[in-house]
Amino acid sequence: MSAILEVVDLCFAYPQRPTTLAGVNLRIQAGERVGVVGPNGAGKTTLFLCICGVLGATSGGIRLLEKPIQKGQFRPEIGFVFQNPDDQLFCPSVWDDVAFGVENMGVRGEELAQRVTRALATTGVSHLADRVPHQLSGGEKCMVAIASILAMQPQLVLYDEPSANLDLSARRRLIEFLQCSQETILLSSHDLELLLEVCDRVILLNQGQVLADGDPRVILGDRTLMTQNSLEVPASLASIQ
């Protein structure tokens, strides 16, 4: 079966810095929901920035839908939801923000309106369409930022710490949304309980290398592996051991 995303021997170093990604290999099939865990500085965000072409690999390669990712080249098949929605929302209204990326793809008129309407409905924020983005709550901004990506109809969505700064009910809405979402997902988070609820596979990254790849309950429940990598077994798994 062909992969939607293939990362082969990916290495990356920031200028004048030691290697951040040291030979990452990853193969993701369409429809998978893959969590990425690892301690601070493990290279999770850097990996995402390479996958979406913001950073160029030092060596190795990335293929999305069998076509190589090239630095700086816009690929609408991939969407990146930033950790901080304020980095993503800058228009005078929510509607404009959700329309922005789609318009840049050259979509206009009825199709543009339909895509924005659908993305707002899918993320449960249709009622916010006329609001000023920077006046929204953290949870509202998070869902609007996701809507702005979904409107571009990506096949693979990268979520970088999507539950950071969300209260319990906003986090719950996010989990329910992710559980029903149709796209292939790569989701980096320190919220291991969220990963257990959403993901069917987890990758453990540390010092720029994939140290484990498999069933979330097996990997996140492995006390030795977790401790060695400055992580903790999530409470829901610790209680059943």
Ligand SMILES: Nc1ncnc2c1ncn2[C@@H]1O[C@H](COP(=O)(O)OP(=O)(O)OP(=O)(O)O)[C@@H](O)[C@H]1O
């Ligand atoms: N723009 C940059 N220039 C130089 N070094 C950077 C840059 N961005 C990140 N780094 C370094 O690269 C390493 C990996 O950072 P990265 O943000 O990818 O880790 P992370 O796993 O996402 O961490 P966290 O869980 O804390 O968000 C860190 O040592 C970090 O200091």
